[in-house]
Amino acid sequence: MRLGKFITFEGGEGSGKSTQSKLLCEWLENNDIQTCWTREPGGTPAAEILREVILSGAASPFGAEFEVLMFYAARMDHVNQLIIPKLNKRDWVICDRFYDSTTAYQTASGGASKAFIDSVHNICLQGFKPDLTFIFDIDPEIARDRVLSRAALRGETVLDRFESEGMDFHKTVREQFQQIGLENADRCHIIDAEQPIELMQQQVQEIVKTTFLTYEISGLNA
Ligand code: TYD
Numbered sequence: 001m002r003l004g005k006f007i008t009f010e011g012g013e014g015s016g017k018s019t020q021s022k023l024l025c026e027w028l029e030n031n032d033i034q035t036c037w038t039r040e041p042g043g044t045p046a047a048e049i050l051r052e053v054i055l056s057g058a059a060s061p062f063g064a065e066f067e068v069l070m071f072y073a074a075r076m077d078h079v080n081q082l083i084i085p086k087l088n089k090r091d092w093v094i095c096d097r098f099y100d101s102t103t104a105y106q107t108a109s110g111g112a113s114k115a116f117i118d119s120v121h122n123i124c125l126q127g128f129k130p131d132l133t134f135i136f137d138i139d140p141e142i143a144r145d146r147v148l149s150r151a152a153l154r155g156e157t158v159l160d161r162f163e164s165e166g167m168d169f170h171k172t173v174r175e176q177f178q179q180i181g182l183e184n185a186d187r188c189h190i191i192d193a194e195q196p197i198e199l200m201q202q203q204v205q206e207i208v209k210t211t212f213l214t215y216e217i218s219g220l221n222a
Contacts, residue, residue: 003090034090053070065112132208191203
């Protein structure tokens, strides 16, 4: 049985989900809950190697299904070597992107079907799912400005495999995430990512409190 909670943060590029996921970890730690922040693709040494390959664009000529299989090779290692052991220790795992990103991004190009992704998921992870998912929703035009200024601040001149896709692709990714949110309303909450950081974090914390109200760690329910 899963003892900790598994919470994922999803959304397009520049939606602020990384900042929000780290703020949630801080708040949980302040409430005496042991957390593990992680991300996809990546999170374990093997998965980080695959991350480099995927984000370099080296796998894209082989098609979206090939990329799905690479994401899943990374994800299997991440789930089996890090996420499940942490959950078994009662830690809460906060993950920046997980399998909803595969559905949103790898179907957006039209190259992989949802049925293909669902089958791969079931073969690799037997339906393993988050307890709670936040989807950060933002107009991709606004997000693109954020991504470009973030890259400039870091002195980066080259965008990665998915950042460099066109606006139509990012609009489709947004629609896919909205659809995932609607179809999985029991697990997913859509957050308006054009709001100030503090407001978004307040909403995230409220939803965590409501979802896990019965969780026995009293700090959360204070
Ligand atoms: P990252 O630098 O972590 O982007 P972000 O800060 O936006 O999360 O790069 C991850 C990229 O990989 C991002 O463009 C989304 C993409 N991705 C997929 O296409 N499919 C997936 O299954 C995952 C996990 C990520």
